[in-house]
Amino acid sequence: MPFKILLLLCLSASFGWDSTPYRTLQGQAQGSTYRIIYEDKTSADFSKSIDSLFQLIDASMSLWDSNSLISRINANKNLGPFDAHFEEVFIKSQQISKNTKGYFDITVGPLVKAWGFSKTKGFASPTDLQIDSLRKLVNYKNVSLKDGGITKKYPEIQLDFNAIAQGYTVDLIAEYLTKKGISNFLIEIGGEVRAKGKNQQGEFWKVGVENPSDENKLQAILALNDKSLATSGSYRKFFLKDGKKFSHAIDPHLGRPVSHNLLSITVLANDCATADAYATAFLVMGLEKAKLIAQKQKIDFFAIYEENGKIQTYSSEGFKGAKLD
Structure with a gap:
């Protein structure tokens, strides 16, 4: 899966808009960090309930x-029935796969493993024969819901909701x-963000997109x-082969890492699951295809890419109000 770039929260140091305090919860979850800031009208600490939500999703979708x-499904030990969260994510994933012409695909896991991206150190690239063998397992159309369970065309198919x-x-x-009646909050998990209302300064929540050339600067x-x-x-995780740079993002159609000049994609959407999935798909397909599909699906995005050795940006209508560097 492509590397998730951490979106930086741009928080003001001044206070005074509202005497109501804001509470911050932060920690480790889902292999990353999280931060949740919310208006604390009733001195309510939701940390235990939110920990339970993390555990609920991990029990359903953690590889x-x-x-x-999902691990039991991949091992063919339990193909159903399953929980409502799993079903909702599966259905949304399949719809986004269809909308993106298969560039988003929850069955791409075997190729990710074959290329060694789940490992922490070096790896040997798979052979053409191995890639061709695995490609038959990678197609979102080969899995479906039936009678409250999952049906696979091949038992070796692996699902991955990462x-x-x-x-x-x-x-x-x-x-x-x-x-719980909270109307002002910001939630960030591993760089995925959702915001509602305003922060303690009475301003809409501000989020910064990292500059690929300098992690201490913001691109937008x-x-x-x-x-x-x-x-x-893809600018933090890549590998070099025969003098060419390849991303850790896998093209499900080719069975190989992408090698285009797109460095990062930031997607704006009403819900974070949609933004998360489309960001992955757009990074894999490249800028020009992303423009076409985003226009058809009414998805706004901001792209950072390299052209002739220089950093360039593209922004759709929804990002026109952003402060761009």
Whole structure:
């Protein structure tokens, strides 16, 4: 899966808009960090409930937990029935796969493993024969819901929700806070962000997109108003082969890492699961295809790419109000 670029929260140091304090929860979850800031009208600490939500999603969708539902499905030990969260993410994933012509694909896992991207150190590239053998397993059309369970065309097919599960978790926490009467909050998990209302300074929440050339600088700053943002990038994780740079993002159609000049994609959407998945798909397909599909699906995005050795940017209509560097 493409590397998730951490979106930076741009927080003002001054206070005074509202005497109501804001509470911050932060820690480690889903293999990354999280930060949740919300208006604390009733001195409510939601940390235990939010930890339970993380555990709920991990039990359903974590590939690191051999007892999770998705791990059991991949091992053909449990093809159904399954929980409502798994079903919702599966259905949304399949729809986005269709909308992106298969550039987003939850069955791409075997190719990711074959290229060694799940390993921490070196790897040997798979042979053409190995790639061709695995490609038959990678096609979102080969899995479906039937009678409350999963049907696979081939038993070796592996499901992987890593490119959408964090975004979905953000949405789940946002739904929880809203039900608790919280109207001003920001949720960030591993760089996936959803914001509602205003911060303690009475301003819309501001989120910065990292500059690929300098991690201490921001390429863009966007004020979020009841919107979600997710970024996928390839400039931190890549490998060189025969003098050519390849991303860790796999093209499901070719079975190989992408090698285009796109460095990162930031997607703006109403919900974070949608933003998360489209950011992955757009990074894989490249800028020109992303423009066409984004226009058809009414998705706004901001792209950073390299051209003739220089950093260039592209922004759709929804990013026109952003402060761009």
